[in-house]
Each structure stands twice: as structure tokens, then as C-alpha cells.
Amino acid sequence: MSGSHEARTDDISLGGCFIDTAARVELDEVVNLEFQLPSGEWLPISGVVASYQPSIGFGLVFSSLTKDVEDALADLLR
Numbered sequence: 001m002s003g004s005h006e007a008r009t010d011d012i013s014l015g016g017c018f019i020d021t022a023a024r025v026e027l028d029e030v031v032n033l034e035f036q037l038p039s040g041e042w043l044p045i046s047g048v049v050a051s052y053q054p055s056i057g058f059g060l061v062f063s064s065l066t067k068d069v070e071d072a073l074a075d076l077l078r
Contacts, residue, residue, distance in 0.1 A: 018058070027052060
């Protein structure tokens with residue numbers, strides 16, 4: 001998956017999420033995302049594609065979360 005793609009996030013947790021998008025990905029591909037927080041700031045997160053449904057989206061397992069990113073994600077989920 002190269003370039004920028006618009007997508008919607010579903011079923012998000014501290015471990016990962018599902019990304020609703022028509023973009024094509026490969027299993028085990030590393031994907032870099034940015035989530036916009038309510039404050040307007042952007043939260044960068046990387047993950048590995050764990051499942052892929054063409055034209056629907058893909059499951060992403062978060063990888064290498066820093067403590068700051070994990071804390072911000074936990075705040076977002078509350």
C-alpha cells in the first residue's frame with residue numbers, strides 16, 4: 001500500500017483495528033497510519049496487516065507502540 005489513502009477505522013483496541021478502505025494491501029505488510037485525536041493532533045501508529053478482504057478493508061495488528069502513543073491511544077478509547 002503506497003501513498004495516501006482515505007479510510008475509516010472500525011473495531012479499534014490497544015492491539016489493533018480494522019481499516020475500512022478499498023486500498024490494496026498484502027498480508028504481513030507494514031502500514032503506517034495517523035489517527036486524528038479530538039484535540040486535532042495526529043497520532044502516528046504502525047501495524048502489520050493480519051487479514052485482508054478485497055474492496056472491504058484489512059485487519060491491522062499494532063506494532064512497536066511507544067509508551068506515549070499507547071497512552072494517547074488508551075485515552076482515545078476511554
